[in-house]
Amino acid sequence: MPLLGFGTWQAHGESAHRSVMAALEAGYRLIDTATAYGNEDLVGQAIADSGVPREDIFVTTKLPAERIGREQRTIGESLRMLGIDQLDLWLIHWPPSRGNLVDIWRTMIEIRDAGQTRTIGVSNYSLGQIDELIAATGEAPAVNQIKWGPRLYDEALVQGHRERGVALEGYSPFKTTRLGDPALTTIADAHNVTPAQVVVRWHIQHGIVVIPKSVTPARIRSNADVFGFELTDDEMSSIDAMGH
Numbered sequence: 080m081p082l083l084g085f086g087t088w089q090a091h092g093e094s095a096h097r098s099v100m101a102a103l104e105a106g107y108r109l110i111d112t113a114t115a116y117g118n119e120d121l122v123g124q125a126i127a128d129s130g131v132p133r134e135d136i137f138v139t140t141k142l143p144a145e146r147i148g149r150e151q152r153t154i155g156e157s158l159r160m161l162g163i164d165q166l167d168l169w170l171i172h173w174p175p176s177r178g179n180l181v182d183i184w185r186t187m188i189e190i191r192d193a194g195q196t197r198t199i200g201v202s203n204y205s206l207g208q209i210d211e212l213i214a215a216t217g218e219a220p221a222v223n224q225i226k227w228g229p230r231l232y233d234e235a236l237v238q239g240h241r242e243r244g245v246a247l248e249g250y251s252p253f254k255t256t257r258l259g260d261p262a263l264t265t266i267a268d269a270h271n272v273t274p275a276q277v278v279v280r281w282h283i284q285h286g287i288v289v290i291p292k293s294v295t296p297a298r299i300r301s302n303a304d305v306f307g308f309e310l311t312d313d314e315m316s317s318i319d320a321m322g323h
């Protein structure tokens with residue numbers, strides 16, 4: 080799974096198609112969408128139009144928890160709209176508020192075993208909820224996608240995911256961050272990059288998957304242009320400290 084991905088929530092219509100095309104052109108190789116975003120067809124069209132081979136792109140979509148009992152139909156619709164035969168990752172978007180956590184997880188496992196998705200995971204789950212899934216089925220989610228950023232940094236949560244073999248994927252890296260915070264602008268100036276690039280780079284150096292969203296071509300490119308500098312240990316620690 081690539082550490083850098085592209086988010087598509089609130090990208091609609093022509094701008095969803097255009098931004099995914101721009102992201103693939105800029106080098107992103109993970110695209111994150113969801114049934115609930117209502118843009119899988121546009122994302123799929125952009126993947127097809129991009130000319131990037133399907134096998135080079137890691138495609139994630141998500142099952143709304145209220146589709147319990149309609150999992151099979153939902154993944155079928157996602158695949159059809161995305162124009163692909165198999166997902167790379169299918170997530171449960173939120174823990175279900177009705178029914179139990181384990182039933183929907185068992186269905187996800189069956190669907191994964193039937194080959195419609197390479198891997199399965201969860202989103203917005205606590206470690207306790209993940210433990211419930213592992214205890215009942217012996218299968219940990221491949222990924223937990225949760226809200227993450229410097230101000231939400233929590234070493235114990237990072238460690239907890241690592242111990243369970245669950246990849247941590249962060250969402251809303253910018254919405255959870257004050258990009259004008261001097262703790263970030265000072266580091267950005269030292270590397271001649273933007274605070275947004277520092278935030279993306281910080282995730283990657285921690286081994287945490289990051290999926291920034293933008294519909295603005297210049298931002299799409301610059302958010303991915305994070306492989307030409309490296310944060311020092313002191314800089315990483317001072318960004319971590321924003322979470323305390």
Ligand SMILES: NC(=O)c1ccc[n+]([C@@H]2O[C@H](COP(=O)([O-])OP(=O)(O)OC[C@H]3O[C@@H](n4cnc5c(N)ncnc54)[C@H](OP(=O)(O)O)[C@@H]3O)[C@@H](O)[C@H]2O)c1
Pocket residue numbers: 085086087088089111112172202203224225249250251252253254255258273275276290291292293294295298299301302
């Ligand atoms: N699993 C879940 O429950 C869940 C929840 C939320 C999000 N997600 C996923 O995570 C992705 C990212 O999260 P997000 O969309 O909530 O928020 P985000 O990526 O933190 O922030 C997106 C916002 O930041 C702006 N932005 C982008 N690049 C910028 C830059 N370089 N400088 C300043 N502003 C910049 C964007 O504006 P423009 O677009 O106008 O450029 C947009 O308003 C989503 O798109 C979605 O795929 C998942």
